Amino acid sequence: MKNKLIALLVMLLIVPIAYSASIELSVPSTIMQGESETVSFIIRTDSLFNGVVYLNYNNIDSSVNSVAVTNTSFNGAGPYTYGFDWNVKGITPNQYIISADLRNAAGATLATNQTQGLVESSAPLILSKSPSGTITSSSATLYVVTNEDATCKYDSVNTDYDSMAKTFELTGETAHTQNLIDLEDGTHNYYVRCRDSNGYKMGESAVISFIADLPPYAEISLSDPSPVKAGTIEVTLLPSEELEESPVLEYSFESSPGSKRLVSLTRYDDLWKGYIIITDADDNKVGTFYFSGKNKYGSVGDIIKEGKTFIVDTTKPPVPVNLEAISKENGKIELNWYYEGEEIDYFKIYRSTSSGVDYLDYYSETGNTTRFTDSSTEGKVTYYYKINAVDIAGNIGSLSEEVYATSNKESSNGEIKNEETPKVLPPNLVIKVNDEIKKVEKLLIDIEAISANFENGENQGLISDLGLMEKVKTAKTTLENLNIQLADLKLNYKTESELDSELNKIDLEIKKIQQTTPKEITLIEKSDSIQSLGQENIDLAIDKLFMNSDFSLIDKNNYKKQNKVIQDNIEVLITVYSFDIEFIDGQKEEKTLIIKSVSYKSSEIIKDVILFEIIPKDTAETSAEIDFLTKNYEVVEEDPIVKFGFSEVDFSGVEIKYIINKRVSVSNAGK
The missing domain is CATH 1.10.287 (Helix Hairpins)
Structure with a gap:
């Protein structure tokens, strides 16, 4: 009996059930090209079932190609219904067709339906746009091509057509252009929307994105502004952006433009500084600077926007003539003179109470005028004067002839009255x-x-x-x-x-x-080597890093494994200088400079890097013996162990510099 029951059940499973079903499509007769439209279907059936609706399209774009139907999808108590809607877009202006094929779980078709309509031209389509990628100029042209005549707008923020701030300079047909100027370094995004002659507007923006990588330029200034006089002149170079490496600065004179002289530069924050020496032999020459610098994108610039040229003037101005000193009332002494020559900046006045006035007797100065009144005198005292001219370049002329006059200021009992207390230092x-x-x-x-x-x-x-x-x-x-x-x-x-x-x-x-002040430096010994990174020191550095932290032993070991991969790509080049510095007073100091260049031999960049420097005892007993030239450091232990922080390390590397205030064997310092 049991076996018969099983057979009966099997037979019941394969007996087909007869039921009727239909599917109806509901679509708009017209779909606007490129715009989303909602379409739907509805299934009607007298029995519940599981199945799938397969959707096919002609000239329609949609991500919905099938819809699953289950017993629980239907509504009602019989007959049953199920409805579904989704979005489609028309592709090109022409007829479109949507068809639906309703099948049950066994794959048998229960019902089909097909409908059609028209795709009409709507908002313009952007077929191409530029620029893209990287440009190396401060100007660019936005260029857009549309599939129909249109008016196009653009903005730096994504908004609707009517809210966009600017219209293309050339627009109204299928080609649209807009010139951009004064672009800055970095990424530029411009959003574009267009409207056709029927008023149809794009509902989504086309984005034109590009990077402006402008070649760096420089501004040059001198400690002695042009025209410059003879002497050592400090040169300051201000680049327009961060440079990948030290810039090159040279200069030459117009008399020998091919003979360029290199200016050695040192970095100070955003500036680079160096020195040039001007001699009397350079008088009346015009100097020209030449610059070359590379930014982080690899662009090389050579433009100097300010300070490209300078004029040398080492000629002293002529001597003033016809100098005379005249005693005036109230003890004043008036000086008058005649000057003829190059334009001057001011005159210097020299005064003494004895004959033989020289440059050490500097007293005062006056502007570009040929008269000076000395009001700070003592009664019955004879004053001796000389003057000279100072030109725009700062050249100081020779002293004039000497003249003198006696103050006629009245005194009481041979003493100066209180109200006549001298305003200047007594001559003695x-x-x-x-x-x-x-x-x-x-x-x-x-x-x-x-x-x-x-x-x-x-x-x-x-x-x-x-x-x-x-x-x-x-x-x-x-x-x-x-x-x-x-x-x-x-x-x-x-x-x-x-x-x-x-x-x-x-x-x-x-x-x-x-x-x-250092007077002389003497190099005793120099050494270059590659540092080997011992695992013992690496483990010690990692232990110091995790000191006082709540990381578990497992966490530390995992970190050591990850760090080992990085360490295998780390290269440390060591340069050690042993030298003596003699100061102006004759005293000497023995010192050792250690420079470690740390680079990561990989195309990747390591971010947020901490470098530990474990300095051997035979190099320095404590950190007090060390002057750190690399400022982003922290003394971990006085032993000494020091850590340095860097935002990133890549193939180009970073440098650690410090001075040991004694002479150290270069072989020991290079460990």
């Missing part, structure tokens, strides 16, 4: 100031010689890495300021004790300059 104290000026002037001459030696001597790379030219420049600026202070002392009344106090301060500044 001016001598002390002049002696101090001689010290400063001599030291300035030494500084100029040191600057020229560093600029043209050997070991240029070492001088640049140590920033020695900057130290010399700082000393020169300080001395020039001291000269100004000393000149001011002669213009203001002080007692002898007050003056001595001021001169003692200046003496201390001079001594400090002599102790800290």
Whole structure:
């Protein structure tokens, strides 16, 4: 009986069930080309079933090609219905056809339906657009081609046609152009929509995207603005953008344009600085700078927008003539003179209470005028004067002939009245100031010689890495300021004790300059090598990195494995300089400069990098013995262990620089 029941059940499963079904399509008679339209179908049946509706299209674009139907899809209690709608787009202006084939789970067709309509021309279609990729100019032309005559607009933000801010310069037909100027470096996106003559507007924007990679340019400025006089001139180069490597700056004179001279540059944040030396032999020459720089995209620029040329003027202005000194009322003394020659900036006045006035007796200055009134005089004192001219380039002319006059200011009982207290330093104290000026002037001459030696001597790379030219420049600026202070002392009344106090301060500044300003550098030894990275030191560095963290031992081991892959592509080139520095006061210091160039030998870029430097004890006992030239560092242990942070490391590499304040064997320092 059991076997019969099973057989009966099997027979029941294969007996077909008869039922009727239909499918109806509902579509618009007209579909606008390129725009979404909603279509639908509805199934009617007297019995529930599982099946599939297969959809076919002619001149229609749609992602819906079939729709599954199950027993639970239907509504009602019999007859049953099921409806479905979806979106389609017309492809080209012509007839379109949509057909539906309803099949059951066994694949048998239960019903079919087909309908048709028209695809009409609607919004314009953009067939092509440009530019794209990378351009190397600050100007570009937007170019669009449409399938029909249209008016096109564009904007930097994606919005509808009516809200777009700008219309193409040339538009109304099928070709549309718009010129763009003053483009900046970076990615530029422009959104374009068009409207045809029937008023149909594009519902979606076409995007024109490109990268502007403009060649870098430079602006040049001089510490002594053109026209320049003889001496050491600081040159500052400001690039228009971040450069991939050090720029090249050269200059030549028009008399020999083929003989270019290289300017050694050092980076200071966004600027590059170097020095040129102008001699008397360069007088009346026109100099021209030449620049070359490469940005991170590889574009090379050579344009100098400001400061490309400079004029040299080393000729001293002529001597003023017919100088006369006239005593006036209230003790004033008036100077008058005649000057004929090149345009001058101002005149310098020199004064003394004894004959033999020279440059150390500088007293005051006046503008581009041939008259000066000295109001700071003492009664019955004879004053001696000379003057000279200073031209626009700063050249100081020779002193004039000497003249003198006696102040007729009245005094009481041989003493100066209170209201006539001298406004300038008494003549007997001016001598002390002049002696101090001689010290400063001599030291300035030494500084100029040191600057020229560093600029043209050997070991240029070492001088640049140590920033020695900057130290010399700082000393020169300080001395020039001291000269100004000393000149001011002669213009203001002080007692002898007050003056001595001021001169003692200046003496201390001079001594400090002599102790800290480098005079000469002597290279003792240099070594280049490749550092081998021992696993023991790598593990130690990783342990220091995870020190005081809550990472588990498993996390640390996983990190070590990942780091091992990176370490295999790391190369460290070591350059070690052992050298002596002699300062102006004759003292010497022994030092060692260590430069490590770390590069990643892969096409990839490592982001957020921490480099650990474990410095051997025989190189430095503690971090106190080290001056770090690479500033993004942190001392992990005084042992010393130091870490440096970098935003990224790639094939071009990064540098770590530090100075050991003693002489170290280059073989030990290169470990």
